Structures are given as C-alpha cells and as structure tokens.
Amino acid sequence: QGILWVSAESGRIKGYDWKVQGDEAFTGFMSKNGWVDVDGRTNGNLGGATNVKIVEAREDKNEFFFPGFIDTHIHAPQYPNAGLFGSSTLLDWLETYTFPVESGFGTQPTVKGQSQAQKPEDAPESALLKYDQVVSRTLAHGTTCASYFATVHVPATNALAAICQTRGQRAFIGRVCMDEPGFCPDYYRDLSAEDSLSATKDTIRYIHTLDPKGALVKPIVTPRFAPTCSRPSLTALGQLAASYNPPLHIQTHIAENKNEVALVKDLFPEAESYTAVYDQHNLLTPRTILAHAVHLSKEERTLVKARDAKISHCPASNSALGSGIAPVRDYLNEGITVGLGTDVSGGYSPSILEAARQACLSSRLLGHTKDYVEYHSHTCNSSKSVDGAEKLSVAESLYLATRGGAAVVNMEDDIGGFEIGMIMDAQLIQLGSVRMNGASPLSSTANMNGGPCTSLIQSGPVGNVDIFGTESWEEKIQKWVWSGDDRNVKAVWVGGRMVHWRV
Numbered sequence: 001q002g003i004l005w006v007s008a009e010s011g012r013i014k015g016y017d018w019k020v021q022g023d024e025a026f027t028g029f030m031s032k033n034g035w036v037d038v039d040g041r042t043n044g045n046l047g048g049a050t051n052v053k054i055v056e057a058r059e060d061k062n063e064f065f066f067p068g069f070i071d072t073h074i075h076a077p078q079y080p081n082a083g084l085f086g087s088s089t090l091l092d093w094l095e096t097y098t099f100p101v102e103s104g105f106g107t108q109p110t111v112k113g114q115s116q117a118q119k120p121e122d123a124p125e126s127a128l129l130k131y132d133q134v135v136s137r138t139l140a141h142g143t144t145c146a147s148y149f150a151t152v153h154v155p156a157t158n159a160l161a162a163i164c165q166t167r168g169q170r171a172f173i174g175r176v177c178m179d180e181p182g183f184c185p186d187y188y189r190d191l192s193a194e195d196s197l198s199a200t201k202d203t204i205r206y207i208h209t210l211d212p213k214g215a216l217v218k219p220i221v222t223p224r225f226a227p228t229c230s231r232p233s234l235t236a237l238g239q240l241a242a243s244y245n246p247p248l249h250i251q252t253h254i255a256e257n258k259n260e261v262a263l264v265k266d267l268f269p270e271a272e273s274y275t276a277v278y279d280q281h282n283l284l285t286p287r288t289i290l291a292h293a294v295h296l297s298k299e300e301r302t303l304v305k306a307r308d309a310k311i312s313h314c315p316a317s318n319s320a321l322g323s324g325i326a327p328v329r330d331y332l333n334e335g336i337t338v339g340l341g342t343d344v345s346g347g348y349s350p351s352i353l354e355a356a357r358q359a360c361l362s363s364r365l366l367g368h369t370k371d372y373v374e375y376h377s378h379t380c381n382s383s384k385s386v387d388g389a390e391k392l393s394v395a396e397s398l399y400l401a402t403r404g405g406a407a408v409v410n411m412e413d414d415i416g417g418f419e420i421g422m423i424m425d426a427q428l429i430q431l432g433s434v435r436m437n438g439a440s441p442l443s444s445t446a447n448m449n450g451g452p453c454t455s456l457i458q459s460g461p462v463g464n465v466d467i468f469g470t471e472s473w474e475e476k477i478q479k480w481v482w483s484g485d486d487r488n489v490k491a492v493w494v495g496g497r498m499v500h501w502r503v
C-alpha cells in the first residue's frame with residue numbers, strides 16, 4: 001500500500017498499490033501505510049514487473065504522493081525581486097522594478113546585427129547564482145515543470161537551460177524578445193527585429209544540442225507582449241515557431257491590465273482586439289501559453305478557444321499588481337485549457353500551492369466585482385450565473401496546478417497525474433504531526449530546545465495537525481492547500497529521479 005512502482009529505465013509509472021478515493025481530479029495520490037524508501041529498490045520483482053524502483057509513502061507518518069506542480073508562467077530573473085512591487089501597477093512596475101533587474105543578466109549588443117556570445121560561461125556569475133537559486137526554490141516547493149521567461153541575454157538564458165538540465169527540473173526556456181524602441185528602454189532591448197530573431201535561434205540551437213530529444217528541457221518562443229514587439233518581430237517569431245515539426249511552444253502575456261489593453265488598442269489600430277494581434281502574427285496556436293488573460297472580451301475568448309491556445313492563470317500576481325480577477329471558472333466552462341502560474345515577481349511567491357490558494361480566494365471575490373456582474377448580465381438572460389458558480393473548489397485549484405498545467409504545456413498524457421505509463425513527476429507530501437520531538441510540551445528539555453511550538457514549526461512540516469485522527473483525506477487536503485508550504489514537501493522526483501529532498 002502507498003507504493004509507486006517506477007521503471008528504472010524510463011522513469012515511467014509501471015504500477016501502484018493504493019486506494020483511490022475522492023473525485024477524479026485527485027485520482028491516484030491517496031496513500032495507505034507503507035514507508036519511504038527514498039533510495040528506491042531497483043531490480044525488484046513485484047507481481048511480474050522487473051527492473052522497477054519502488055517508492056513508498058507512509059500513512060502513519062501522514063505522508064502521501066501528489067503529482068508534481070506545473071508552473072506555466074514564471075520569470076526566472078525576477079526572482080530576486082519577489083515581494084518587491086510597492087503599490088505599482090503593471091506598466092510602471094515594469095519600468096521601476098522589472099527592466100532594471102532583468103538588465104543585470106548580461107550585456108546587450110551595442111550595434112545592430114552584432115551577435116551575442118552564447119556560452120553559459122559568458123553569463124555574469126551573479127546570473128548563474130540567481131538562476132540556480134530559483135530552480136532550487138521552485139523544486140523545493142514541488143514544481144517539477146516550469147515554463148520560464150529568461151531575459152534578452154543569450155548566455156544567461158542558455159545557462160538557465162543548462163541549470164534546469166543539471167538539477168533535473170523539466171522546463172521550457174524562453175529568451176525574451178523585445179525590440180520595440182517606443183516601449184522598451186534603450187538600456188534593455190533587442191536593437192532590431194532581426195537581432196531578436198537571430199538571438200532566439202541561437203538559444204533554440206543551444207537547447208536542442210543540450211537536450212536533443214527534449215526529454216527535460218525545451219525552447220519556447222517568447223515575444224514578451226505586444227507593446228514590446230515590433231510587427232516584423234511578431235511576424236518572424238510566429239513563422240519561426242511554425243517552421244519546426246512539431247511546432248515550437250510560444251509564450252507571451254495578454255490582457256493583464258486595463259491600461260495595457262488600452263495601449264495595445266492604440267498601438268495596433270488595425271487589430272480587432274489584443275487577442276487578434278497575436279492571431280494575425282500566427283502566435284495563437286495550440287502550443288501557445290497566454291499569461292494572465294484577465295480582461296478578455298467575449299469575442300476574444302471565442303478566438304482563444306477556436307485556436308486552442310492555453311491560459312496561464314496567475315492569481316497572486318493579479319492581486320499584487322491590482323490587475324484584476326480572471327474568470328477562470330467561466331474559461332473552464334467554455335472549454336478553454338487553464339493552468340496556474342506564479343508569475344514571479346509580479347507574483348510574490350515561487351509556490352504553486354500559493355497560486356492554488358490564491359486561485360480559490362480570488363474566485364470567491366469575483367462575484368463581488370462590477371465587471372463580472374456586468375459581463376454576465378449582458379451575456380445571460382438572468383443574473384443567475386453570479387450565484388457562486390464562479391468559485392473554484394480546492395480540488396479544482398489542485399487540478400489546475402497539475403493536470404491543467406500539463407494540458408497547458410501539451411503534456412497531459414505524460415505528466416500531471418499518476419496513471420500507469422505516465423512519467424513519475426511527483427512530490428512526497430508530509431503533513432504535520434501532533435508532536436515532533438517526542439518531548440512533553442511541559443518538559444524543560446522541550447523548552448530548552450526552543451519550546452514545543454517552535455520545534456513543531458522549525459523542525460517539522462506545518463499544517464494539518466489531525467489531533468483526533470478522524471479527518472478524511474478530503475479534509476486533510478483542504479488544510480494542506482490553505483495552510484501548507486514547502487516544509488510539507490519531503491521529496492520531489494522528475495522522470496523517476498529524485499531531484500529534491502528535505503533535510
């Protein structure tokens with residue numbers, strides 16, 4: 001019970017032995033009994049399966065397996081700024097905090113057509129350290145797959161790819177394209193559309209050499225967003241993505257903030273909408289991740305759905321920068337594929353568990369917003385749709401964090417769940433225990449060690465202290481989502497390889 005059998009060769013799940021409970025979004029993580037054999041026992045012979053590792057979760061230690069989290073939108077170079085945004089909103093936040101921090105990840109060419117160095121070793125030492133830190137921290141929070149925006153700099157972007165490969169995190173790596181001098185600062189931009197394209201190709205080539213099969217790390221074409229990109233660069237990037245078989249993934253931002261939407265309307269008067277700008281440049285594809293999508297019109301939602309483009313919901317960021325609340329429950333009802341993003345550092349936290357929590361919270365406020373009520377009174381005959389149906393449940397938020405994210409990166413057959421044949425991208429969660437060190441809360445030894453409360457928090461995982469041992473798994477999971485953090489993440493596997501464990 002509570003055992004995952006994983007192929008030692010492919011890292012894919014060959015079998016398991018646990019009771020499945022609850023609704024379908026949870027399929028597969030429930031554990032019973034057992035214990036953790038973190039080294040794995042290879043070449044075992046379990047019910048005819050050979051050459052398997054077995055990994056176990058122990059119910060008596062309050063442990064269970066959960067699919068690894070998928071962060072469908074995160075800016076690696078902004079990690080040093082996490083928590084720093086004052087009371088800014090998107091456009092002044094970019095200018096005040098974001099472009100300055102990103103510009104430190106390399107030097108930009110000073111002459112058009114001058115190519116950048118490409119080797120990761122050419123990146124500044126500080127960039128390597130910061131990228132190593134963001135990969136460590138996201139792994140520690142259970143993120144087994146991330147879609148990263150890097151910066152315009154080729155060496156540092158290539159270094160981020162190499163770090164993900166070495167540390168074993170599944171990743172999409174995007175060199176950020178931004179060549180529009182009307183919006184981008186002179187100190188931080190591509191000098192022309194051609195430079196933007198050729199630097200993008202350099203990074204794609206590097207990643208394809210690093211990981212020829214794309215087993216772990218893949219390139220993703222990354223026009224930052226419409227205002228930072230000239231029309232020729234948008235056209236060239238759409239063509240570039242389509243020139244591969246299968247086409248490359250694409251990521252960008254869309255309709256995050258109302259001033260941004262108005263700006264795009266001004267800058268692209270020929271387009272019917274913000275979404276249409278991307279569509280006109282062949283950037284709206286089934287492999288496109290659109291981050292935020294807070295303020296989409298009905299027509300834009302229809303277009304997103306028609307092109308099967310995906311949405312990354314970034315609720316922590318949308319609240320922090322005061323961008324608004326994306327109507328995610330509606331998107332799901334409309335058949336749009338949605339996953340979660342931390343959007344560090346628009347988002348203040350590298351944790352997808354935090355994003356799941358914020359997705360629940362913001363959905364509970366949605367019915368109180370004028371925009372949402374107005375939208376529904378225009379599109380529906382009655383106001384009945386603002387009746388609580390916009391709220392996301394804890395189960396749905398976890399679905400977005402795993403299976404939803406997997407669908408956003410077109411990997412729903414391989415990751416995001418524990419079906420047999422799927423890749424073992426997993427985390428071992430341990431919930432809190434009543435007493436951590438066995439000492440009586442009244443004993444002087446316990447107090448000398450920092451006190452029983454401190455020792456519970458510092459030496460053990462937090463959340464879900466099931467004092468009477470009567471809670472259902474559903475209840476335990478709710479407490480984990482509302483009060484858990486990285487201290488609950490005991491170990492993390494990507495492709496069957498253990499890539500993080502808590503000491």
Ligand code: GUN
Pocket residue numbers: 075090094098224225253256317343346
């Ligand atoms: N729009 C353009 N660039 C960015 C960015 O770095 N973060 C967020 N949240 N929105 C953006």
Ligand code: FE
Pocket residue numbers: 073075253291343346
């Ligand atoms: Fe972003």
